[in-house]
């Protein structure tokens with residue numbers, strides 16, 4: 001049985017929700033044993049030794065990852081499979097939705113690939129960009145942007161499952 005850790009940093013909750021969907025899919029469809037960890041000062045030193053796969057997720061806001069998700073990438077992932085995703089609701093995901101692939105590749109390169117290359121000691125097996133949401137200020141529950149789609153994570157988890165089982 002594959003053992004998988006999902007470690008994520010979130011600001012507004014989308015990356016947490018995406019992590020839960022991926023965890024559910026890997027457990028139900030691929031029989032993975034999955035641990036989901038929200039990165040904080042208490043959890044950033046997770047013992048990785050028992051995990052076969054590590055999935056790292058980060059919120060992207062103001063062009064930046066969360067501090068802890070970025071730091072987490074500096075762990076030693078030797079001998080494991082690494083998967084990385086970002087929630088980039090404002091820039092990268094909309095380009096993908098609109099099929100503006102040149103823009104998408106440019107933003108993904110800058111906000112995902114470059115960050116991974118600079119911080120992680122192995123190449124990720126797969127990467128992904130998901131949507132999220134931006135709440136209207138002063139109007140809780142309403143959104144200026146809401147492009148979080150569960151089907152994206154379901155599909156990605158399926159790809160991960162096929163590469164790890």
Ligand SMILES: Cc1cc2nc3c(=O)[nH]c(=O)nc-3n(C[C@H](O)[C@H](O)[C@H](O)COP(=O)(O)O)c2cc1C
Nearest residue numbers: 011012013014015059061062063089090091132133
């Ligand atoms: C203040 C603020 C800044 C943001 N900056 C960016 C950005 O630079 N690029 C982007 O793609 N999305 C940006 N977003 C949208 C986020 O990607 C979106 O809120 C996403 O849900 C963040 O993930 P999280 O919910 O896990 O924190 C921003 C949102 C807010 C509220």
